[in-house]
Amino acid sequence: MEVWRIGLGCIVFLEPSLTVSEQNLADRVRYILRSNIFDVAELERLCREAVPSSDENATAEEAAPQIAEHPTNVNADVNTPVVVDSNDDGTVAQELELEHMRSTLEEAIVETRSTPLENRPRLPRIALSKRNRAVVRALNPMLVTYLEASRDLCETDSILFGAALAVCRIIGAKLSTAGRATGQSSVIPAWRIRIEERIAKARALIGRLICFRSGNNRPRIVRTVRMAFAGTNVSLSQPDIMQKLTERIDDLKQRIAAWGKQIRRYTERSTRFNQNRHFRSDQKRMYKSLERPMVSGTGPAPNQAATAAFWRGLWSEPISHSEGPWTEVVASQ
Template sequence: MHRFFAELEPSLSVTEQNLADRVRYILRSNIFGDAELERLRREAIPSSNGNATAGNAAPLDAQQTAYVDAAVNIPFVANSDDDGIVSHELEIMRSILEESMLETRSMPLENRPRLPRIPLSKRNRAVVRALNPMLVTYLEASRDLCETDSILFGAALAVCRIIGAKLPVAGRATQKSSAIPAWRKRIEDRIAKARALIGRLTSFRSGNNRPRIMRTVRMAFAGTNINLFQPDITQKLTERIDDLKQKIAAWGKRIRRFSERSRRFNQNRLFQSDQKRLYKTLERPEVCGAGPGPDQADTVAFWRGLWSEPVNHSAGPWMEVVASQSASVTPMDPVTITPEDVAEAVRRAPNWKSPGLDGLHHYWLKGFVVCHAVLARQFQEALDQKSLPSLFTTGITHLVPKDQDTADPSKYRPITTQPDEKTI
């Protein structure tokens, strides 16, 4: 749509995001009716009009036409109050689905965009239900679990694009969010500014008349009738300094009060979910890990030496004892994985649990129910062949510090998150 707009209006400089926002605003605000929108669409895209002749209609690339139609119609679909979606809208959704799956089919796992958590609204569920039967053809042709995962991720990406969810521009890498809440940062900034002002006022009271100090003092007394050269300026400075100190004390108490309330809330919630973990945190002080991090090369070398080097186990005499004791154990019956087993495992899983390297949340496995039969068949094949694809043996490892020595790579505890399907 942006390329087509640039051809129509080369003198206007508009970004892709700005153009999409304007289209979305026009459709949501109901400025034009359906008939007016159709007329504008025919004027903007002459080739889409059946009555237009080849002589007075400029040819339009099919891909550009799809982009323009999608940008005009999809926001209306995503914001509709009913679950009914007409055939024209379904065709647009199908084209977006095919484009998304084609885009993610050959994309490495680490380069996949990060899927956001979408609201559990009626219109979003309607879009998921509309795409669900479209996946049958693609899933039936899927050869293994990796291809099935790629199809489901492409479908999830298509849903996010249809409903207008925000996606990162490229890759999965995002800026690491700070553990300090925004309200605490704001209060700490106020305290830092107040302390800096106290220092300037104290310096001026001691006789420092440098221009920078004078400018700060004038700003501190701006809006008042206080003159910096009046006889009682020392008393006014002392009162101003005391007032700032009281504010700093009040802000500090507010931080402590909010922090204590947050700590109690987290402890109560942890007591309901995992009492053992709560008691461990009470017995052992929490490690903040705020020190300098380890060198990346040293970290990779240390953990690669533990995980990548082959290990040769020696067969001791105890293994013969265990083997003789296990000879009388009745073998377990063969396991048969059914679609009902997959549906039950997915139903009990949290919607937005960390998905691992594949980036696919449990929510999408619940919404695209047509994948349960395919997943059951492919999991059964993997179980019978006693082999799993690399998708299930590759994960994202997070290093959690054990103590205050955060510069040593060996002082970390590795925690690895793996794909959602692994829980099945």
């Protein structure tokens, strides 16, 4: 409503000889609303300058009787149009917006007071835009009542955190659902997922190559073996194909070992980084994370005689094995 009044007042009082159509005025209002050129305080000041008194306001309304009966004003917090009657006062939309901000602030403060410190959401960084600054300036006067009634520092902290939470909700910022006590994120990093996928593919390929080397000539196995040697001069019909298969399998095993060491190296580096960061911020928490729980067995410990009898039954009894022909081959080599 303020933007319509500003546009109409400027046209009537500043340029009385200029004729503006309904569509032109509506386009100007829509442009101002979408571009967020003015904040709430600036719109109110311009409205007072454009329409200084009620008599002039009536004159302005008589000078432009063809304005749409139900203009729309954009609600700044959810970006949805709010229909305002043209006969209402120009501050109706602003009052509705401030009332919504006040209710959001009250809900956020009540929620913060009843939420433990470790379960509070993490607040994101907010861009310093005109709209965000306008929301903060509108909420600051509302905090006076809550801060004056605060009894201790903990309640003051809850009020300020609730105000920050209300700002994030009004501007539509994305809040993290994880609490502060979760510590290190449980989400697997992307680099580890990529390396583990490479290891899984390499192990599957090793299995196919071993099957082919053992005499499995199914079309799916043969197709996989050909893909494994793609880009090389190796063909499945050459006489030294078994040696090439062994070399390829060994190469894949070495790659898997290297990728495993890479994961361990990155994990150790991440652990050292987190420990150094926790040591700078909270040494007690860091030392507590290094403690290992005591593992104790259930029931009484066995005595020496029972232990000796148990292992004597495993190692003292003679056992005859049936050796296959492969043992003679190994012995001859």
